[in-house]
Amino acid sequence: MDIFVNIINIGLVILLGYDLYWQSRIQIRANYSYWQVVWGLIIVVWIASTGISSWSYAVFLALFTLLNVAGGVSGIGDKRIAATGVYNRFRPYAKFIGVTLTPVSAPNGAEFVVAIFAMAPRRYVRMIFKQPLTTMIGVLQQVLPETVPVTIQKIN
Known part of the structure; x- marks a missing residue:
């Protein structure tokens, strides 16, 4: 099970790097979306309530939480807009x-x-x-x- 969670963790790190790259190119920031964090925390608490059985699982929850915090940032970038959310949020003009x-x-x-x-x-x-x-x-x-x-x- 740890191997599967580690593969997901690698994917989340790559997604986080992609998010941070496009967020660094934002010229005008929009208001932060707090609902993104609220829903992310609800899901993390729900998943964590089953019990954390390994370090890989704890890293997964931390990366998931960090992605939800980063998902609340939106704005106008130089080549794309950054919408709120975790999936498919950077759209070219x-x-x-x-x-x-x-x-x-x-x-x-x-x-x-x-x-x-x-x-x-x-x-x-x-x-x-x-x-x-x-x-x-x-x-x-x-x-x-x-x-x-x-x-x-x-x-x-």
Whole structure:
């Protein structure tokens, strides 16, 4: 059983390295997704409740937890966006069919931008940024292909 868990651990280390590489290329970070950590911890506690029988198993739980913590980081990178999650979260800009930016002013005076990256068919990646709209537009103009339209939506 330890050999199987060690093979999974090697895969998780490779996945963690891949995640860290693309996260290091993020230019504008979105708000952190705490739900990613909550669900990861629920799964880890559930798995750990069966009993930790070896060091390989303990390393697996630690790597799984670390991947869930890293999975909450999202943002706009130089070649891809980093969505939240553990699996298939780094998407190249060529896959998008449109981007919608919605500036929002909260009642407490905080301002943020909701960005929705649309992929075909009916798939979306939503992120919330604490950056000004002008900064968001400037970065997106640098990284998005000319064929991907950017729409600015106003809330009345």
